[in-house]
Amino acid sequence: MESLNVLLIFRKEIMYKPIIYRIARDFNIEFNVLEAKIFPKQEGRIILELKGTKAEIQDTLNYFETEGVEARKLSDQIRKDDNICVHCGACTAVCRVDALYIDRETMRVLFDSEKCVACGLCMKACPVNAISGAVIDMEA
């Protein structure tokens, strides 16, 4: 069983079309809605955790593509800019999945993007604005 967190973007042409229900029925995916938002007349956004075999997840991603749904892996969403980061550690206080963690030897703050669920709390916690990325909200 694999697990993948994705941000799905439904452009306005397809935002009211039923698509998600099929991934459970046709692709045997166990999904969990982590967050969802509708921006009226623009687009719909949903963060899903997909659970299934590697093949089932891949088939699901292909299916999204044929339906015109943009699927972004959450691990590619959040970025920590090491030129800005001062390694204070404030972000590690709120990261529940330990994607942001401290190397105890050097006390430097490291980021493991694979673990990230793009909750965005680190962006609130960072005092120097070193963390950026799209969460559920549309880019300004």
Next chain:
Amino acid sequence: MSNFEIKKSYEEINSKIKSGKAVVVTAAEMPEIVKKSGVKEAFKKVDVVTTGTFGVMCSSGAFLNFGHTKPKIRATKVWLNDVEAYSGIAAVDCYIGATQVRRNDPLNGVHPGAFRYGGGHVIEDLIAGKTINLRAESYGTDCYPLKYFSKNLTIHDLRDATLFNPRNAYQNYNSAINTTKKVIYTYMGILRPEMANATYSSAGQLSPLLNDPYYWTIGPGTKIFLGGAVGSVAWNGTQHSPDTERDENGIVTGGAGTISVIGNMKDMSTKYIRGASITGYGTSLMVGIGIPIPIINEEMAFFTGLTDHDIKVPLIDYGADYPEGRDNILRHYTYAEMKSGYISYGNKKIPTSPLSSYPKALEISLKLKDWIESGFTVGVPQLQIPTAKR
């Protein structure tokens, strides 16, 4: 007053520095030397121990003089990038404080506010050499007729830019926890409900005033590393409280001594001075400070040889006690425990996070070591700041 003897004089240490013979180590290296050779030998061997700290330090700001305008203005109100600077000082002098927020900032209107830009950011932008908008208003006088002035300028256009922080480098500090059922947004970071996490904010064994617990070598006249430039200690800081409880080693077990520091902003670097936005709280300034500690006697070798295992930090409830002004300490931990990533409270294992950057503190202590090895002498404090009995 605490009595101490100078067994190795400032003159002796400085002449060694000048001839390149001084032995300089960081406060992270000193414990190993003391452990290996003992306090007596360490005192003989080591001349200077360098310290460092980097973190959010409220009570920071800068005096700016923007030069006389033509025609002249006697400013009564000044804004820099829409952040108000206090200008009731003189015609074209003002003080930009780190925690002053931008005009029309929504503040905590929608809690928690983001506080994206404030005085701390103005200071960072100036040091970065960025263009800043300065706006001044006045009522006009016979000698200063101008009533309104606006100009885009950089730090190079300012006549003077002096960082002057009334309270920095806290000697020890609290660690914070939240016992309530709601997440709280504090200057000690985001604290999750029901003691889900704890934060702390000190460089611990590297922290300047923890290495000179009675301030024998730190006072007005002490030359320091401030924001990447040479600065100096101006006075004791505001809220300086040397009478805080001390442990058997003489080390304070909570926030105690502070210093006020001063330096030329034009020589500083954004590597060591940064504006800070603290969600739900406000803006501030991150300051990098390094202080050389001359090892004038055996006791100083002992103090600088202490480690995070020896320094205690009080755990305070920022959900209930702190906001109400109740001085209640849940219990003490060592910085070594804090730095391990977890503390135990009752039967709860609580993750800990720092707010003060240890990597930056270490970098500063190494930089200061470089300076001294290249001839930067140790300043002689001209006054004893208030201290406690040893």
